[in-house]
Amino acid sequence: MFIASEPPTVSVVICCYTMERWDRLLDVIDSVRAQTLVPQEVIVVIDHNEDLYERLLSIVDDVTLVKSRGPVGLSGARNTGVDTASSDVLAFLDDDAEAAPEWLERLVAFYDDPDVLAVGGRVEPVWENGRPGYFGEELDWIVGCSHRGLPRVASEVRNVIGANMSFRLAVLRQVGGFNLALGRQGSKPLGCEETEICIRSRIGAPGSRIVYEPAALVRHHVPAHRGTLRYMLARSWSEGISKAQVSQVVGRKRALGPERRYVKSVLPRAVLAGIRDWSTGRNRRGLGRAGSVLAVLAFTSAGYVRGRRLAHVSTTQLSRTVSQGAPWREVQ
Incomplete structure (x- = not known):
């Protein structure tokens, strides 16, 4: 105190x-x-x-x-x-x-x-x-x-x-x-x-x-350039890797508690709202919003799995994975 x-x-x-x-x-x-x-x-x-x-x-x-x-x-x-x-x-x-x-x-x-x-x-x-x-x-x-x-x-x-x-x-x-x-x-x-x-x-x-x-x-x-789909997915991948690193230091429960609530409540509402906006004609870009949410979730999860597998390698190797281990080139 x-x-x-x-x-x-x-x-x-x-x-x-x-x-x-x-x-x-x-x-x-x-x-x-x-x-x-x-x-x-x-x-x-x-x-x-x-x-x-x-x-x-x-x-x-x-x-x-x-x-x-x-x-x-x-x-x-x-x-x-x-x-x-x-x-x-x-x-x-x-x-x-x-x-x-x-x-x-x-x-x-x-x-x-x-x-x-x-x-x-x-x-x-x-x-x-x-x-x-x-x-x-x-x-x-x-x-x-x-x-x-x-x-x-x-x-x-x-x-x-x-x-x-x-x-x-x-x-x-x-x-x-x-x-x-x-x-x-x-x-x-x-x-x-x-x-x-x-x-x-x-x-x-x-x-x-x-x-x-x-x-x-x-x-x-x-x-x-940070509003592009390319950046969204690259950042999502690296976020997954980073979360895996954090979970190694402080444990999964501490590292992922708010993320689990975010995935269970915020993201489903976002997907449903996007589909609803698109289907009712209120916002034709709603389907794109819903698709982006699903893609970001998938790439973040994949990055996390990849990061867990690399838990015992050096920081330099983990950093290199962001650009070499993902299906896109390094972004600024």
Whole structure:
């Protein structure tokens, strides 16, 4: 349990790795500057990109710039932020996800409860070319956003979403940071490091809570290629592999509880709604939505089975499986 006697200090960590998101990264930093709650510090971690580091160094003077001291990948970059920070709470924001003005204030408000270990918020997709007709809101987790079926009011959850999350710094350090065997590595769409660290944090803290506050909003840019069926299936495959990795660390029951409920309740309703919309003429794209749900479920399940079979191979081999073991080329 953590004793809270006064409002906690908070730092914001933004991890970045590519020059391609330059303009969006600057917009994200601006959104943090505009917060109603001013953070103690803003830490931008550059993941092994010297050109990006030098360019930021030349124009940004009110944030702490740090080169990732971990291996290439998001988990290593986040752990560098953990090592650098000195505040009570660490809030993480993606380099293409702009925060609403009250984002930080709404996250930090829950830390007056000493049993709260982490707080995450809603991630709303901003589609570059508009939402594809076959891409239902139930599948928005594929693009790193909140999906239909999540709570609509502040609620206790198993894990937060990576693009919009915060933790007590003491918790992150106590559990040893993010698992380097998990998380996106460059263009390989692995994930689930947030799920794993949330589960691991609670194992050693009975009675603790992790909270999802949908009013703490960030808007996540979704490029056109991430709305394609190709990306949907690639991301689904890698999600299955990632979930298999997590289940090896924390056990199947902890790793898959919410997923089982999602598959049993949210997805069947999505399929039926899509078929109904198509058959009644209300939305001719409904059949495509239903088909996408079934395809995503099949590929995620196949990835999970594949990941279980590879449970004892190295992280490098698992990462390679995302591109070599699936019937498509690697996607960005």
